[in-house]
Amino acid sequence: MRLPxxxxxxxxxxxxxxxxxxxxxxxxxxWNLRSPGIGAPDELYSMVGSFIPFARTxxxxxxxxxxxxxxxxxxxxxxAYLDKVQAAAQDLLQARYLLERDVPLVMARASAEWDFVTR
Numbered sequence: 001m002r003l004p005x006x007x008x009x010x011x012x013x014x015x016x017x018x019x020x021x022x023x024x025x026x027x028x029x030x031w032n033l034r035s036p037g038i039g040a041p042d043e044l045y046s047m048v049g050s051f052i053p054f055a056r057t058x059x060x061x062x063x064x065x066x067x068x069x070x071x072x073x074x075x076x077x078x079x080a081y082l083d084k085v086q087a088a089a090q091d092l093l094q095a096r097y098l099l100e101r102d103v104p105l106v107m108a109r110a111s112a113e114w115d116f117v118t119r
Contacts, residue, residue: 009068010052016097019088019106023081025071025117027052053117071118078114085110 004012010027021028029050034043055061055070075081089106092098098106 009054016092017088018092019085019110020113022088023084023110024054025081025113026054027068056118078111078118081114082107082110 004014007013009024010029011021011024012030027050029052030047032045032048032050034040034045054068054074055064055066057072058070061068061070061073071081075084085107086103089098089103093100093103
């Protein structure tokens with residue numbers, strides 16, 4: 001079976017990295033396991049991905065044994081995170097993979113995702 005290569009966060013390395021994976025708050029997958037309650041638990045749901053957030057703090061990460069860096073270890077503040085997302089979006093805009101009108105949507109999603117992960 002062929003599987004995609006992933007980085008230390010478990011995010012795929014191939015293709016165009018959108019801001020969510022270039023400046024991550026979680027591991028994102030494009031698949032998910034089926035629940036035994038609905039049958040076929042050995043089958044994958046394709047196109048129904050997973051979102052596995054990073055721990056908020058280093059202490060939380062160590063306590064759970066998560067090898068991925070925590071949010072606080074990655075980003076000094078929400079604004080520092082958003083600045084990195086903005087830079088990643090601008091890189092994609094310059095490469096013509098994003099439209100100018102998409103950048104505010106990327107930023108709004110990043111802000112909401114930060115609030116969700118760090119609450």
